[in-house]
Amino acid sequence: MSDAHWHILGAGAIGCLFAARLQQAGAGVTLLLREPASDEAVELLLEQGEQQQRLQLPASNCLAQSPISHLLVCTKAYDVAAAVDSVAHRLNPDSQVLLLANGMGFDQPLVQNYPWMQLYYGTTTEGAYRLAPRHIRHAGRGQTRLGRPGQEKPAPWFASWPRALQHCHWEADMEQALWAKLAINCAINPLTAIHQCRNGELEHNPQLAAQVSALCAEIAAVCTAAGYTGLATGLQREVQSVIRSTANNQSSMLQDVQNARPTEIDYITGHLLAVAARHGIATPRNSTLFTGVKALGT
Numbered sequence: 621m622s623d624a625h626w627h628i629l630g631a632g633a634i635g636c637l638f639a640a641r642l643q644q645a646g647a648g649v650t651l652l653l654r655e656p657a658s659d660e661a662v663e664l665l666l667e668q669g670e671q672q673q674r675l676q677l678p679a680s681n682c683l684a685q686s687p688i689s690h691l692l693v694c695t696k697a698y699d700v701a702a703a704v705d706s707v708a709h710r711l712n713p714d715s716q717v718l719l720l721a722n723g724m725g726f727d728q729p730l731v732q733n734y735p736w737m738q739l740y741y742g743t744t745t746e747g748a749y750r751l752a753p754r755h756i757r758h759a760g761r762g763q764t765r766l767g768r769p770g771q772e773k774p775a776p777w778f779a780s781w782p783r784a785l786q787h788c789h790w791e792a793d794m795e796q797a798l799w800a801k802l803a804i805n806c807a808i809n810p811l812t813a814i815h816q817c818r819n820g821e822l823e824h825n826p827q828l829a830a831q832v833s834a835l836c837a838e839i840a841a842v843c844t845a846a847g848y849t850g851l852a853t854g855l856q857r858e859v860q861s862v863i864r865s866t867a868n869n870q871s872s873m874l875q876d877v878q879n880a881r882p883t884e885i886d887y888i889t890g891h892l893l894a895v896a897a898r899h900g901i902a903t904p905r906n907s908t909l910f911t912g913v914k915a916l917g918t
């Protein structure tokens with residue numbers, strides 16, 4: 621079977637990185653741009669370590685009419701619904717739509733408005749940032765997990781992904797993988813954003829370490845209620861391990877706050893709070909952090 625052709629919606633740091641890696645692996649890619657450009661290629665400058673590569677990536681306008689068979693959505697969580705709306709006229713029930721934004725719950729408008737849409741999900745710890753609009757730095761290698769709740773075996777289009785990304789796996793239980801990432805993000809990101817600290821501070825500062833433990837207890841209760849007892853049991857240990865291995869990192873939420881950009885808190889802690897409310901679980905510490913991050917004006 622030939623490789624799928626991916627249209628990439630959200631040509632930012634991760635979108636351009638994945639577009640470049642897919643193209644280098646032999647897959648067809650097209651960046652979908654908001655600006656009123658006719659079909660053309662854009663030049664991408666991709667940096668990794670000391671290396672710089674210039675790539676030509678085909679691009680087209682979201683408003684074009686040609687059908688899209690495989691759509692990779694790499695916008696921030698709060699932009700997913702509007703971005704997919706803008707290309708919905710190009711999708712059909714056979715289209716495969718892969719959502720890569722961080723957090724959970726941003727797919728709900730799509731589930732409601734397009735019940736026919738075949739949605740897949742991804743989570744990645746690859747690290748990339750934009751130096752300029754089409755100038756991306758691949759800052760760190762990570763793991764990418766793709767899957768679809770209820771679909772144990774890889775989708776036919778998956779074959780090109782492990783060629784494109786060094787550590788890319790199909791997740792037999794994607795819902796659990798998304799919950800695992802959400803739980804860790806809830807324990808780390810809001811605290812680092814509010815205290816303006818690197819991840820490692822959450823271990824070295826005793827007051828923050830105690831807050832992490834208390835947060836984990838609340839988050840674990842919600843995981844259990846959502847049916848993820850295994851995640852709940854190992855959460856504290858997993859969070860500590862992530863804090864240690866990313867000690868020198870600034871969380872994406874801290875970076876968003878520092879750059880006066882909106883955060884994805886609604887789809888991280890906000891999602892946890894919504895599930896907690898449905899199950900009648902008290903989450904006062906997570907609520908306080910949610911309000912605190914909102915009060916930062918993002």
Ligand SMILES: NC(=O)c1ccc[n+]([C@@H]2O[C@H](COP(=O)([O-])OP(=O)(O)OC[C@H]3O[C@@H](n4cnc5c(N)ncnc54)[C@H](OP(=O)(O)O)[C@@H]3O)[C@@H](O)[C@H]2O)c1
Nearest residue numbers: 630631632633634694695696697699703721722744747748
């Ligand atoms: N960067 C990383 O290292 C990393 C790692 C793991 C996970 N993630 C997750 O991946 C997602 C994307 O992150 P990112 O860092 O790549 O963000 P980003 O650099 O801000 O890229 C998002 C892109 O989406 C575009 N966009 C937004 N709405 C659109 C629309 N309606 N139509 C077309 N394009 C639209 C934005 O365009 P404008 O700039 O013009 O608004 C921007 O180019 C986030 O959920 C993030 O948490 C990122």
